[in-house]
Amino acid sequence: MRFRPLQAVVAAGLVVAASMAPAHATPVVSKDATLPVGSELNEELLNQPTELFGFERAGGKRSYLFNLGDMLFSSSSIFGGKAADAGMSCNSCHQQGASNPKLFVPGLSAKPGTFDTTGPLFNAKADNGVFDPVTVPSLRGDKYLAPYGHDGRIASLREFIRNVIVNEFAGAEPSGQVLDALVTYVNEISFLPNEKITSDGHLTDKASDSARRGEALFNKPFPKNASMSCATCHEANAAFVDHKVHDIGTGGYFKTKTLINAKFNAPYFHDGRFDSFDEVVGYFDKHYELGLSASEQSDLVAYLDTIGDADTPFTPNTVQAEVDELSQFASVLDVAIPARDKQVIRLAVDSVGAEWREVGENFPDRKDTSVEGGVAERMRARASVRDLVLTLRQVAMAAEIDDFQEAARLYGEYRKTVAVVTPYLKAAEQYSLFNPRVHEKHFAALRQLADLAK
Amino acid sequence: MPSVSFPSTPSRIKTLAWAAALLSAAALSGTAQAASMKDGVKAYKPFIAENIAKAIAGAKEMQTAVKAGDLKAAQDAWIKSRKGWEVMEPVTGTYFGEFDKSVDPWPNAKSGYHAIEVVLFSAKKTEGLDQPIAEMLANMDKFEKKLNDKKFAFAPQLLLEGTANLAYEVGEEKSGGGESPYAATSIIDMQENVEGIEVAWKLVFADTLKKKDPKLAGIVEERIGNLEKLVGVADIKSMDAKKVHVGGEELAALMLQAAPKLGLKSFKVGDEDEEAAEKAK
Numbered sequence: 001m002r003f004r005p006l007q008a009v010v011a012a013g014l015v016v017a018a019s020m021a022p023a024h025a026t027p028v029v030s031k032d033a034t035l036p037v038g039s040e041l042n043e044e045l046l047n048q049p050t051e052l053f054g055f056e057r058a059g060g061k062r063s064y065l066f067n068l069g070d071m072l073f074s075s076s077s078i079f080g081g082k083a084a085d086a087g088m089s090c091n092s093c094h095q096q097g098a099s100n101p102k103l104f105v106p107g108l109s110a111k112p113g114t115f116d117t118t119g120p121l122f123n124a125k126a127d128n129g130v131f132d133p134v135t136v137p138s139l140r141g142d143k144y145l146a147p148y149g150h151d152g153r154i155a156s157l158r159e160f161i162r163n164v165i166v167n168e169f170a171g172a173e174p175s176g177q178v179l180d181a182l183v184t185y186v187n188e189i190s191f192l193p194n195e196k197i198t199s200d201g202h203l204t205d206k207a208s209d210s211a212r213r214g215e216a217l218f219n220k221p222f223p224k225n226a227s228m229s230c231a232t233c234h235e236a237n238a239a240f241v242d243h244k245v246h247d248i249g250t251g252g253y254f255k256t257k258t259l260i261n262a263k264f265n266a267p268y269f270h271d272g273r274f275d276s277f278d279e280v281v282g283y284f285d286k287h288y289e290l291g292l293s294a295s296e297q298s299d300l301v302a303y304l305d306t307i308g309d310a311d312t313p314f315t316p317n318t319v320q321a322e323v324d325e326l327s328q329f330a331s332v333l334d335v336a337i338p339a340r341d342k343q344v345i346r347l348a349v350d351s352v353g354a355e356w357r358e359v360g361e362n363f364p365d366r367k368d369t370s371v372e373g374g375v376a377e378r379m380r381a382r383a384s385v386r387d388l389v390l391t392l393r394q395v396a397m398a399a400e401i402d403d404f405q406e407a408a409r410l411y412g413e414y415r416k417t418v419a420v421v422t423p424y425l426k427a428a429e430q431y432s433l434f435n436p437r438v439h440e441k442h443f444a445a446l447r448q449l450a451d452l453a454k
Numbered sequence: 455m456p457s458v459s460f461p462s463t464p465s466r467i468k469t470l471a472w473a474a475a476l477l478s479a480a481a482l483s484g485t486a487q488a489a490s491m492k493d494g495v496k497a498y499k500p501f502i503a504e505n506i507a508k509a510i511a512g513a514k515e516m517q518t519a520v521k522a523g524d525l526k527a528a529q530d531a532w533i534k535s536r537k538g539w540e541v542m543e544p545v546t547g548t549y550f551g552e553f554d555k556s557v558d559p560w561p562n563a564k565s566g567y568h569a570i571e572v573v574l575f576s577a578k579k580t581e582g583l584d585q586p587i588a589e590m591l592a593n594m595d596k597f598e599k600k601l602n603d604k605k606f607a608f609a610p611q612l613l614l615e616g617t618a619n620l621a622y623e624v625g626e627e628k629s630g631g632g633e634s635p636y637a638a639t640s641i642i643d644m645q646e647n648v649e650g651i652e653v654a655w656k657l658v659f660a661d662t663l664k665k666k667d668p669k670l671a672g673i674v675e676e677r678i679g680n681l682e683k684l685v686g687v688a689d690i691k692s693m694d695a696k697k698v699h700v701g702g703e704e705l706a707a708l709m710l711q712a713a714p715k716l717g718l719k720s721f722k723v724g725d726e727d728e729e730a731a732e733k734a735k
Contacts, residue, residue, distance in 0.1 A: 028630060029630075029631070029635060029636070030635030030636065030638060031638055032632060032638040032690045032691065033630050033631040034629045034630075034691065076696075084696060085694075085695050085696070086629045350696070350700070353703065354699070357699075366547075366554075366555045367558055367559045368560065369559045369560065369563040370561060370562055380723060383723045384723045386619065386622050386723075387723050390622065390707045393700075393704060393706075394710075394711075420723075448561070448562050449561040449562060449568075449572055452573065452576075452577065453577055453636055454577065
């Protein structure tokens with residue numbers, strides 16, 4: 001086949017798209033690792049799911065409880081057992097409040113993006129003896145999506161979060177403040193804007209003709225049961241949910257899933273059995289004997305794709321984004337130190353310190369053979385992170401002996417240090433894993449090492 | 455969970471032997487009973503000499519075993535050699551960085567511990583390792599030659615920074631299997647790292663700090679012992695990663711606090727820029 005100019009343009013576009021896509025990190029390779037060999041947490045994302053919070057859309061500001069919840073959402077300190085040991089947090093599965101389509105833990109996952117929350121690995125006490133992995137849901141718009149759990153078994157978000165901490169991941173009983181903060185945070189995770197649908201779920205003039213034909217089919221009564229259509233359960237003006245559970249022939253009653261931003265929530269159905277909207281539509285066509293033609297199925301897929309889209313689904317991760325986020329996390333100390341709240345001080349120091357260490361790992365040291373150039377910049381960035389972590393640690397040490405004045409002074413020093421070292425971190429950014437080219441080379445080298453091991 | 459009590463660990467015994475040697479050296483030279491940092495860094499040099507010799511001896515044993523196709527012997531020699539290397543980590547990066555990046559590189563190096571590790575322990579082969587081992591040995595020899603130069607000397611400032619940095623780094627990457635994920639011997643790496651911290655501290659800094667701030671000196675020693683207990687477990691899975699992180703960070707932070715009391719700088723990044731800015735005014 002001749003390579004025509006148009007194809008060349010398309011191919012070039014694909015190359016760019018590929019270089020911006022998250023590089024595939026190597027899964028766990030060591031039998032000494034906390035998680036089983038082959039586990040994949042998909043942690044090294046270059047382009048992260050975009051985060052949007054309700055108060056931002058309303059022009060508001062971050063509250064103390066929100067910042068605390070945001071920090072705790074990324075903290076392994078609220079979990080126990082293997083989850084804490086592996087450094088896992090809520091964010092490991094719900095990346096930036098979205099899902100994690102690559103999450104895979106052998107023995108707990110049937111396929112990437114699924115996870116058995118009642119398996120033996122993370123909390124033997126909660127093991128139900130059944131291999132019943134479910135998809136990791138996106139938390140966008142969660143406040144509109146009660147009840148919680150795939151089978152809708154828990155009415156309240158607060159109770160659901162407690163269950164995740166205590167039963168799924170063997171954490172200690174959380175304090176009221178911890179639960180309040182996490183509920184505040186999750187309630188603020190907003191659906192992402194999509195210029196192709198109106199606020200009441202109808203298509204705008206940005207949608208394609210195929211999607212419009214799909215919308216009509218979506219609302220059309222089923223041939224064998226005129227009282228039903230897709231829209232019966234997926235109500236357009238209610239986040240495409242009806243807050244009910246239904247048996248649609250998949251092995252029990254499961255709650256109606258939202259279709260907003262659902263393009264990014266694969267795999268689909270409670271157990272993740274379908275990887276695409278094509279498969280989902282194919283299933284409904286067969287199960288409800290809809291008799292859809294190939295073009296009608298295609299139109300329905302276009303409709304789901306359109307209403308499930310987002311204007312900016314991903315955001316590149318940068319040094320500045322990390323500095324901003326960790327400054328927001330650490331800001332809970334503004335309140336916790338004067339309040340002499342040792343629990344929050346300890347949580348903040350442990351969590352923010354651990355996050356800084358992860359940032360530091362983005363600056364490979366001089367022994368990393370996959371990265372060239374900028375050794376001095378990278379080493380300085382790593383030392384900067386070390387200084388931040390150690391200054392924070394001293395805050396906790398001072399608070400532990402009730403010297404809150406010293407803790408406040410050290411926190412002030414920490415903030416000054418952030419300002420001093422941010423330029424160093426930025427100077428090293430081009431030589432770091434924040435740079436897509438460096439990122440790909442580094443992980444290609446890790447894959448090469450894993451191949452050598454075979 | 456098997457744990458090793460602090461007073462009976464082999465590394466503790468070795469450390470005490472080194473401390474005793476230092477005190478003898480101090481007595482011979484007619485210095486005060488408590489060793490100065492100057493005496494300490496002199497005594498530290500033979501400790502590093504002994505351990506680079508161990509690393510080299512282990513690598514040579516590995517070379518012989520690989521030539522004989524004896525996988526088990528090669529693996530044992532790899533572990534033996536690596537112990538010598540890991541206990542020197544307070545100085546491998548700071549004083550011998552040019553060799554450190556050749557002896558201990560990853561992930562896709564052609565030579566060095568990890569390139570050899572993946573073949574010996576995961577692929578379970580001895581083939582193709584002659585050249586990587588020869589290259590690693592050549593770099594270790596250069597390391598030894600640099601160390602043995604009469605002009606070469608350790609300085610308290612850089613040694614404190616290397617020691618504190620190692621305390622901060624102990625336990626990193628634990629969740630992924632640690633520094634030696636294919637050999638599954640990362641717990642040994644950590645134990646040797648902590649011993650390296652203890653030796654450097656006791657030989658060089660402990661006595662001086664005891665004179666300046668006995669309370670802080672006692673806390674540092676207690677935290678070193680705590681860290682030694684935390685890594686004194688049978689395998690990395692039995693180790694409490696969070697406690698090791700916190701323990702390592704606290705120890706490094708205490709060393710930072712000790713620096714000015716020892717007459718040293720607190721080695722914060724950016725200090726040199728501030729100094730340069732001051733001079734420019």
